[in-house]
Amino acid sequence: MSESPPIKALIAPVTPLAQNCTIVWCDKTKKAAIIDPGGEVDRLMAALAQHGLTLEKIWITHGHLDHAGGTAALKAATGAVVEGPHKDDAFWIDEMETSGARWGMPEAKHFTPDRWLEDGDEVTLGETRFQVIHCPGHTPGHVIFYHPEARFAQVGDVLFQGSIGRTDFPKGNYRDLISSITDKLWPLGDDVAFVPGHGPMSTFGRERQTNPFVSDDALSDA
DSSP states (O other), X not given: OOSSOXXXXXXXXXXXXXXXXXXXXXXXXXXXXXEOOOSOHHHHHHHHHHTTOEXXXXXXXXXXXXXXXXXXXXXXXXXXXXXOXXXXXXXXXXXXXXXXXXXXXXXXXXXXXXXXXXXXXEEEETTEEEEEEEOOSSSTTOEEEEETTTTEEEEETSEETTEEOOOOSXXXXXXXXXXXIIIXXXXXXXXXXXXXXXXXXXXXXXXXXXXTTTSHHHHHHO
């Protein structure tokens, strides 16, 4: 991110799976969005208060439990607008409570987004705008959130430092995932820094050089 970006961000790992819930905000208005509130809503609310932020939006990259399990509770506590994911992940959200019981997170509840997102949509936050890019593969309705001016993206479980998202879940698709990364993420630029759904941040350029699944060398040998 640039020295004085129009947005700021902090990462708050939540749930036993250490999912990278991300709080982003417009630095001018202090309006915030929480991306992928998988759980630990009280902790997320405390982080908002600590930084003097007002929650305006809840953005969901995809419907998996560890990314979306706290959405209903967070919306109930704040009234924030829920945007995302793409409607092709509705089946995952419909199974939220069953998944929560199975994985020991009974607080996870079903929710209905205020707005399903499509490829090419924009979402606003205070006086800033993020681009929405549909990146299926890990799940069919996965989206990412990209801020061009800050050269910053939150990519959920599409791409990780040194790895890529799993495709062995229902309706996952390996070819779709590789296409999402190479056709939709790489053109954004090597300098784009991204928060993955788990683990440390990286840049698209670093992954193009070193990621054993999607580096330029790895794909040229495929």
